[in-house]
Amino acid sequence: MTPRAAAARHRLHVTIAAERPTRASAGLAAFLATAAPRTASGTVTIALVSDARMRVLNRSFRGVDGPTDVLSFPDDVDGWISAPVAKSAGKSHQANHLGDIAIATGVARRQAAERRHTLTTELRILALHGLLHLLGYDHERDRGEMRRLEERLRRRAGLTEGLIARSRA
Numbered sequence: 635m636t637p638r639a640a641a642a643r644h645r646l647h648v649t650i651a652a653e654r655p656t657r658a659s660a661g662l663a664a665f666l667a668t669a670a671p672r673t674a675s676g677t678v679t680i681a682l683v684s685d686a687r688m689r690v691l692n693r694s695f696r697g698v699d700g701p702t703d704v705l706s707f708p709d710d711v712d713g714w715i716s717a718p719v720a721k722s723a724g725k726s727h728q729a730n731h732l733g734d735i736a737i738a739t740g741v742a743r744r745q746a747a748e749r750r751h752t753l754t755t756e757l758r759i760l761a762l763h764g765l766l767h768l769l770g771y772d773h774e775r776d777r778g779e780m781r782r783l784e785e786r787l788r789r790r791a792g793l794t795e796g797l798i799a800r801s802r803a
Contacts, residue, residue: 735764
């Protein structure tokens with residue numbers, strides 16, 4: 635397949651919003667656009683946030699008072715990331731915005747150390763998991779459909795593990 639055909643096949647556009655950009659997040663947008671299911675089409679915003687910010691989000695949206703690694707906010711939920719990001723970038727909210735993904739960088743850093751892989755790898759695992767939630771998958775209710783898809787996509791993308799599989803272990 636030619637590079638032009640591969641680019642045409644992937645119609646996912648990812649924007650990264652980071653409080654503190656790092657080298658680990660440098661290729662995250664390109665990775666997710668390539669690793670996404672072939673049917674994924676639209677825009678996604680990924681916010682790399684502090685653990686304190688994630689704690690507030692987790693408490694507000696899930697009623698859990700503590701940080702988590704990744705949260706997904708489909709576009710039909712008031713976009714808490716994309717509107718401010720779009721405004722600061724001089725853009726209006728884009729049509730076909732799938733939603734927003736928040737990743738807690740401190741939690742991701744600790745999980746990467748525990749799993750003995752890089753922060754880059756952990757961010758990729760979390761972003762892929764978050765994207766699948768934006769696409770409507772729910773591993774708590776779908777009888778393994780999201781787990782199977784996550785495993786297939788992560789293998790294709792060169793990730794050694796997925797978030798669902800390791801949380802079940």
